[in-house]
Amino acid sequence: MLDNNDLHPLSIPAHAQPPILIQLLDILGGEPALPAGCAELLGLDPALVLWVMSTSAQTGSSRHIPPLDTALQHVSLPGLKLHVAGVSLELLAKRHGGSERTQAWRQALRCAFLCEGIARELAYPQPHEAYLAGLLHNLGPIPPAGWDLDHLLQERDAALARRVETWRYPSLLADALRYQHWPFQAMRDAAGIVQMLWAARSLSEQDGRASEADIAQLLGLPLARLGKLQSTAYARAETILERNLGGTKALGSLQEMPLQLHKALGRFLLLEGFAARRADQGSPLASLAQLATHLREAHGLVQPIYLEFGDGRLVARLLPGHAPPPTLTLPTEGSDTAAAMAFQWNRPITAITVNQAGVSLLDTQLARLAGLEGVLAIPIGGDTPAGVLLTCGYRGQLSQLGEEQTYLSKLGRLAAPAAGTQAAPEAGPAESARSWQMRSRQLAHEINNPLGIVKNYLALLRVKLGDDPATADELRIIQEELGRIARIVQSLAGEPTTAAQPLQAVDINALLTDLARVAAAGPRVQKGVGVDLHPDQTLPELHCDADKLRQLLLNLLLNAVEAAPEQTSVTVETHRLVNHRQERLAEVLVSNSGPEIAPELLAHLFEPVDSGKGGEHAGLGLAIVRDLAIALGASVSCRSHAGLTTFQVLLPLNGASTAQAAT
Numbered sequence: 001m002l003d004n005n006d007l008h009p010l011s012i013p014a015h016a017q018p019p020i021l022i023q024l025l026d027i028l029g030g031e032p033a034l035p036a037g038c039a040e041l042l043g044l045d046p047a048l049v050l051w052v053m054s055t056s057a058q059t060g061s062s063r064h065i066p067p068l069d070t071a072l073q074h075v076s077l078p079g080l081k082l083h084v085a086g087v088s089l090e091l092l093a094k095r096h097g098g099s100e101r102t103q104a105w106r107q108a109l110r111c112a113f114l115c116e117g118i119a120r121e122l123a124y125p126q127p128h129e130a131y132l133a134g135l136l137h138n139l140g141p142i143p144p145a146g147w148d149l150d151h152l153l154q155e156r157d158a159a160l161a162r163r164v165e166t167w168r169y170p171s172l173l174a175d176a177l178r179y180q181h182w183p184f185q186a187m188r189d190a191a192g193i194v195q196m197l198w199a200a201r202s203l204s205e206q207d208g209r210a211s212e213a214d215i216a217q218l219l220g221l222p223l224a225r226l227g228k229l230q231s232t233a234y235a236r237a238e239t240i241l242e243r244n245l246g247g248t249k250a251l252g253s254l255q256e257m258p259l260q261l262h263k264a265l266g267r268f269l270l271l272e273g274f275a276a277r278r279a280d281q282g283s284p285l286a287s288l289a290q291l292a293t294h295l296r297e298a299h300g301l302v303q304p305i306y307l308e309f310g311d312g313r314l315v316a317r318l319l320p321g322h323a324p325p326p327t328l329t330l331p332t333e334g335s336d337t338a339a340a341m342a343f344q345w346n347r348p349i350t351a352i353t354v355n356q357a358g359v360s361l362l363d364t365q366l367a368r369l370a371g372l373e374g375v376l377a378i379p380i381g382g383d384t385p386a387g388v389l390l391t392c393g394y395r396g397q398l399s400q401l402g403e404e405q406t407y408l409s410k411l412g413r414l415a416a417p418a419a420g421t422q423a424a425p426e427a428g429p430a431e432s433a434r435s436w437q438m439r440s441r442q443l444a445h446e447i448n449n450p451l452g453i454v455k456n457y458l459a460l461l462r463v464k465l466g467d468d469p470a471t472a473d474e475l476r477i478i479q480e481e482l483g484r485i486a487r488i489v490q491s492l493a494g495e496p497t498t499a500a501q502p503l504q505a506v507d508i509n510a511l512l513t514d515l516a517r518v519a520a521a522g523p524r525v526q527k528g529v530g531v532d533l534h535p536d537q538t539l540p541e542l543h544c545d546a547d548k549l550r551q552l553l554l555n556l557l558l559n560a561v562e563a564a565p566e567q568t569s570v571t572v573e574t575h576r577l578v579n580h581r582q583e584r585l586a587e588v589l590v591s592n593s594g595p596e597i598a599p600e601l602l603a604h605l606f607e608p609v610d611s612g613k614g615g616e617h618a619g620l621g622l623a624i625v626r627d628l629a630i631a632l633g634a635s636v637s638c639r640s641h642a643g644l645t646t647f648q649v650l651l652p653l654n655g656a657s658t659a660q661a662a663t
Contacts, residue, residue, distance in 0.1 A: 017105055019244035019255040020045040021088045024266040026406055028081050030414050039069040044240055046108050050131065050163065051083060057167035063633050065169045067128045070630065081272070088159045088265045092258060102245065107204055108135050113233035113603075115200035118219060119601050121229060124192060125635040125650050126171075133176045133197040134204075136160065139229055153181045163340075170581060172341045184210040187218060191580050192343065196221060203230055232599050251629055267407045270298055288380065289319045291389060291415035295376075299401060301391035303370040306380075307339050308387040313528030314339055317387075328362075336360045339388040342377035346385055348408040350398045367392050374398045380409050381416040389415070483632045495640075504546045508586060508651075509535035510564060511550060512572055519557035519570070526569040536574045539586055542651055549651075552628040556590045556647050563645065564592040577650070584653040589646055597640035603639055 020041060042048050042348045049068060056071035070078075074171045112134030119130035140156045162177035176197040180191065187198050199215045216223040216544040274294045278287050283304065292304035307314035307324040309332065316328040332343050335361045338351040352374040353359050353367040363375050370392035379385040389412070395400075401408065518529035542549070560570040597605065606626035629636040 015091050016047040016087050017045050022264040024084050025268040029268040030275040039072050043068045045358050046135050065171050109237035110204040111200045113236045117229040124635050125241045125638040153183045177412045254624050287415045290543045301393040305390040334398040337362050338377035342379045342388050346379050349401040378412040380412045380558045503543045505541040506546050529561050529564045530569045534573045548628050555625050560592040565594050586651040591646040
């Protein structure tokens with residue numbers, strides 16, 4: 001087998017995919033913080049995922065392999081930009097065969113989606129690890145034809161496994177990669193993730209090492225269900241390829257890819273150069289003056305005029321360091337000028353004024369005064385422009401730039417005066433404006449739950465007579481929830497006392513008993529949904545952040561009660577488990593009957609989305625559950641099949657005392 005030589009050709013991973021690099025260059029260029037959608041895009045490329053996870057493992061503090069979006073928080077934005085640009089340059093220099101690269105990508109996506117689907121079907125606690133295994137499984141050079149294929153594949157697998165082992169997480173992901181080409185008989189006693197990757201790879205490659213019936217039996221799945229998982233995974237993979245390669249035009253796209261990548265890299269460098277040279281907001285118009293300078297030096301466009309919007313009109317303003325503009329006032333409606341159309345449509349507009357009919361008189365005058373052949377109008381700002389920047393140039397310059405709509409629009413957004421004043425202060429990707437907005441929504445969502453509980457119990461107490469023995473217990477619950485509100489609001493205010501809570505001994509069965517009463521109370525009681533608790537009385541106490549655990553379990557219970565049909569019950573179970581690594585775990589299962597969750601929704605179940613329920617439902621509950629589980633060193637997963645949806649939470653018991661463990 002291989003020795004530990006990182007220069008061995010089989011240890012060098014394959015290159016990133018050009019379509020993904022092109023999109024990343026476009027969305028990263030000039031940005032001061034990690035843009036939205038970056039993690040999702042990175043997660044489609046095996047080589048980039050390997051780099052992100054390897055870089056994160058060197059700086060992160062997670063106990064287990066984190067999801068990609070979490071790992072990305074430990075990668076600096078400048079480092080990510082430098083890597084994407086460097087890989088793009090390297091790929092342009094080598095010009096690898098497009099068809100082989102695309103086929104390997106198709107197989108990686110198929111295997112990743114199938115392995116993840118199998119993991120969710122089997123309620124594997126870390127489905128994102130299964131996705132990683134499938135995505136990375138064929139990351140490496142294809143062994144030369146005529147060689148001992150099995151031997152070389154196993155060497156390649158071992159080299160890739162060693163790279164993953166450098167992450168130093170207590171995971172069997174590396175073993176799944178190492179043993180993926182071993183004989184079928186060896187899989188009968190293998191760990192779950194090893195079996196899942198072996199099965200997904202064998203099915204996606206159709207290598208004939210085992211029949212579909214044998215693979216279904218190995219996994220303990222019905223053959224028909226395995227077939228459905230396979231067809232769903234393949235459809236998802238083809239959708240990705242269609243979106244990135246143009247479907248039936250794939251061959252033409254591949255032939256044009258080097259040129260597209262070269263142009264994307266050029267746009268990226270221009271945007272980075274502009275971002276680096278922007279003024280430090282000496283005046284509200286300083287960044288616009290920098291944009292005018294950038295357009296002159298990078299593209300030869302001159303005679304800039306900034307038209308600021310106000311009272312339904314565009315009015316010329318003086319740019320610092322530039323000649324005074326002519327006195328101009330344009331209506332934003334009913335005008336055929338390039339500036340008015342750019343403002344109304346919120347996209348860059350070019351107007352060639354030489355020998356062209358239908359061009360406005362003002363655009364013709366401005367181009368003639370500059371001794372040039374047309375004008376370019378760039379809207380300044382985001383969804384609602386604050387104004388328009390006009391510049392003049394020759395026909396060829398303007399025609400070429402007119403095709404770069406994404407690049408010009410981003411320049412206009414980056415140069416907006418408001419954008420400069422709101423830039424994030426020396427923060428990493430996780431502290432971007434979007435991250436802060438999402439955090440605020442999460443906190444507001446969490447405040448709603450305890451507040452609703454308080455209201456419910458106050459309503460119940462109004463109708464109770466005398467000193468009911470249960471009243472004291474209900475008042476205790478109210479008091480605890482009020483305390484939790486205070487801590488959440490304190491966190492929202494950003495006060496210094498929001499440090500991590502000390503670990504507490506928590507009786508999880510007693511906690512669930514309280515939460516079961518909370519979840520079944522209030523308006524939801526009208527549905528007639530009860531909560532059946534089946535505790536394992538031998539379960540020892542957990543040592544953890546009690547607030548986080550309470551918040552996690554309450555979200556799952558409330559979701560289950562809300563999703564359950566009327567006059568049914570939500571079932572809650574607790575168990576003691578020991579996994580294959582001999583780790584002692586507490587298992588909590590929350591189950592409800594009702595419609596199944598579609599596989600395409602299961603794949604993104606714990607991601608923050610905009611809920612269609614409206615009102616107080618922000619679509620964030622399960623994203624919060626995932627974050628809380630990570631903070632607790634726990635895992636959470638979901639399985640939805642045959643009319644039953646079950647959420648599984650696995651919590652480490654290693655903090656329990658020896659005496660407790662013996663109970």
